[in-house]
Amino acid sequence: MYAGAGRAGSGPVEGARPVLYDAVLLDRDGTLIEDVPYNGDPEKVRPVPGARAALDRLRAAGLRLAVVTNQSGLARGYFSEEQMRAVHARVEELLGRFDAWLVCPHDDADGCDCRKPAPGLVHAAARELGTSASRCVVVGDIGRDVAAALAAGAAGVLVPTPVTRPEEIAAAGWLASDLPAAVDEILRRQQAVHPVSGAAGERVGTALVVRSDSAGDVLVTGPAIRAVAAGAQRVVLLCGPRGRAAADLLPGIDEIIEHPLPWIDPTPAPVDPDAMRSLTARLAAVGADQAVVFTSFHQSALPLALLLRMAGIGRIAAISDDYPGSLLDVRHRVPVGVPEPERALSLAAAAGHRLPVDDEPVLRLRPGALPPRPAHLGDPGYVVLHPGSAASSRACPLELAARIAGSLTAAGHRVLVTGGPEERDVTARVAAAGGTDLGGRTDLPGLAAIVADASAVVVGNTGPAHLAAAAGVPVVSLFAPTVPFGQWGPYRVPTVRLGDAGAPCRDTRAASCPVPGHPCVSGVDPAEVVDAVRVLAVSGGGGR
Numbered sequence: 001m002y003a004g005a006g007r008a009g010s011g012p013v014e015g016a017r018p019v020l021y022d023a024v025l026l027d028r029d030g031t032l033i034e035d036v037p038y039n040g041d042p043e044k045v046r047p048v049p050g051a052r053a054a055l056d057r058l059r060a061a062g063l064r065l066a067v068v069t070n071q072s073g074l075a076r077g078y079f080s081e082e083q084m085r086a087v088h089a090r091v092e093e094l095l096g097r098f099d100a101w102l103v104c105p106h107d108d109a110d111g112c113d114c115r116k117p118a119p120g121l122v123h124a125a126a127r128e129l130g131t132s133a134s135r136c137v138v139v140g141d142i143g144r145d146v147a148a149a150l151a152a153g154a155a156g157v158l159v160p161t162p163v164t165r166p167e168e169i170a171a172a173g174w175l176a177s178d179l180p181a182a183v184d185e186i187l188r189r190q191q192a193v194h195p196v197s198g199a200a201g202e203r204v205g206t207a208l209v210v211r212s213d214s215a216g217d218v219l220v221t222g223p224a225i226r227a228v229a230a231g232a233q234r235v236v237l238l239c240g241p242r243g244r245a246a247a248d249l250l251p252g253i254d255e256i257i258e259h260p261l262p263w264i265d266p267t268p269a270p271v272d273p274d275a276m277r278s279l280t281a282r283l284a285a286v287g288a289d290q291a292v293v294f295t296s297f298h299q300s301a302l303p304l305a306l307l308l309r310m311a312g313i314g315r316i317a318a319i320s321d322d323y324p325g326s327l328l329d330v331r332h333r334v335p336v337g338v339p340e341p342e343r344a345l346s347l348a349a350a351a352g353h354r355l356p357v358d359d360e361p362v363l364r365l366r367p368g369a370l371p372p373r374p375a376h377l378g379d380p381g382y383v384v385l386h387p388g389s390a391a392s393s394r395a396c397p398l399e400l401a402a403r404i405a406g407s408l409t410a411a412g413h414r415v416l417v418t419g420g421p422e423e424r425d426v427t428a429r430v431a432a433a434g435g436t437d438l439g440g441r442t443d444l445p446g447l448a449a450i451v452a453d454a455s456a457v458v459v460g461n462t463g464p465a466h467l468a469a470a471a472g473v474p475v476v477s478l479f480a481p482t483v484p485f486g487q488w489g490p491y492r493v494p495t496v497r498l499g500d501a502g503a504p505c506r507d508t509r510a511a512s513c514p515v516p517g518h519p520c521v522s523g524v525d526p527a528e529v530v531d532a533v534r535v536l537a538v539s540g541g542g543g544r
């Protein structure tokens with residue numbers, strides 16, 4: 001690939017380093033300028049409306065800018081490299097300077113690592129700008145741009161044009177109506193994780209943080225809990241029984257209180273007054289100076305806020321669209337579509353806390369939390385296939401999982417099939433098609449240890465996908481669109497999304513598939529999974 005311009009060397013600005021993003025990588029044709037196929041003529045360069053002002057807002061916010069563009073016209077001889085450089089000079093004349101230009105000159109037949117949707121250009125741009133792909137956001141007009149971003153572990157914004165295919169729009173986790181709107185949302189998200197001025201006070205004594213629900217929910221709240229921990233002398237976490245094992249894996253927590261909040265559960269148990277009275281007494285005994293209640297977008301923080309008030313906690317922060325009256329001191333609101341970890345980080349910021357500048361906003365596991373991985377599993381570098389899910393609507397069908405195991409094995413991968421004790425029958429039958437059956441043989445820390453040494457994890461949108469993200473392991477996501485991908489996709493880790501994003505189960509939040517045949521996932525071709533594992537092996541030359 002061509003790494004143009006030669007402006008590397010000036011690293012991220014120290015001290016003012018943005019928390020979420022260091023850089024914005026922009027597709028060229030159809031995103032920055034009108035798409036003129038195979039254009040070698042500077043006179044034909046036409047910026048999209050509002051481009052210059054939008055880019056200048058990014059520059060003013062301290063973000064570095066690069067162009068990442070497929071130019072197969074070079075491989076096909078439709079224009080020369082010199083003509084292309086003249087076009088780029090004209091683009092800079094009209095839109096201002098870019099810190100780097102990354103061009104793939106190949107076409108699909110070359111099978112290179114840089115032609116989008118492969119992630120090579122994104123990794124190369126990040127490297128040239130002195131950052132990592134996970135600290136970049138890519139803006140593009142077609143599915144290839146977003147796929148390249150996700151495969152590198154970057155965020156991807158799709159700005160559709162009339163040529164963007166409907167399925168690409170359906171699959172995008174982050175959509176914007178035009179380039180200025182994309183830039184507005186990038187800056188808004190960046191700003192939302194910084195404490196508003198005045199909110200950041202002195203370090204609080206004890207902070208009570210709350211995240212009920214299941215393992216995945218607790219894992220995606222990890223960055224926000226670390227932000228609170230950075231601003232508190234002591235952090236006590238209230239979690240539910242389904243999230244306890246995950247809570248034990250998180251850094252930044254000094255004490256855990258495990259107690260169910262029945263109103264959070266999909267099949268809620270009755271509220272037992274005695275249990276609530278004893279919980280209130282237990283929470284009062286924490287002596288917290290502040291409470292931060294983290295919830296999913298469909299949950300209410302208010303019932304617990306009332307208990308916290310009764311426990312005498314003086315300052316309570318939560319996200320609430322419902323009117324909280326005197327139940328909350330910090331009522332925070334978040335637009336739909338924001339990734340759950342960022343949603344939680346923005347609440348922590350509203351409560352006065354931010355991640356330290358040396359802590360990346362990625363999911364993490366506590367050092368030393370994982371047991372040793374069983375030696376008989378051999379060297380790292382295997383593929384973990386996890387077909388099950390607590391919600392059957394988000395599981396991989398047995399028959400498909402077996403074909404995936406067979407195809408991965410045939411492609412030369414060692415496959416470990418994992419699952420809970422109640423999934424042993426499934427994992428045994430999947431592993432019979434190729435792989436080692438580990439169903440029911442691991443607790444959550446043991447599963448995390450196995451996942452941590454994988455080269456990739458093939459899994460639906462369920463807890464182990466977030467476990468992989470927390471271990472920094474790439475994910476082939478068989479994503480059932482019952483919940484938004486933009487909120488629940490694997491966070492800041494190289495990901496390939498597979499499955500039908502426009503299936504009828506979309507946004508139903510159904511726990512069991514409402515559509516006969518589970519079509520959102522069952523149509524995945526095992527060859528796509530093998531290809532995804534290959535794409536995810538394209539690396540930026542160094543992890544975190």
Ligand SMILES: [Zn+2]
Pocket residue numbers: 001104105106112113114115
């Ligand atoms: Zn290439």
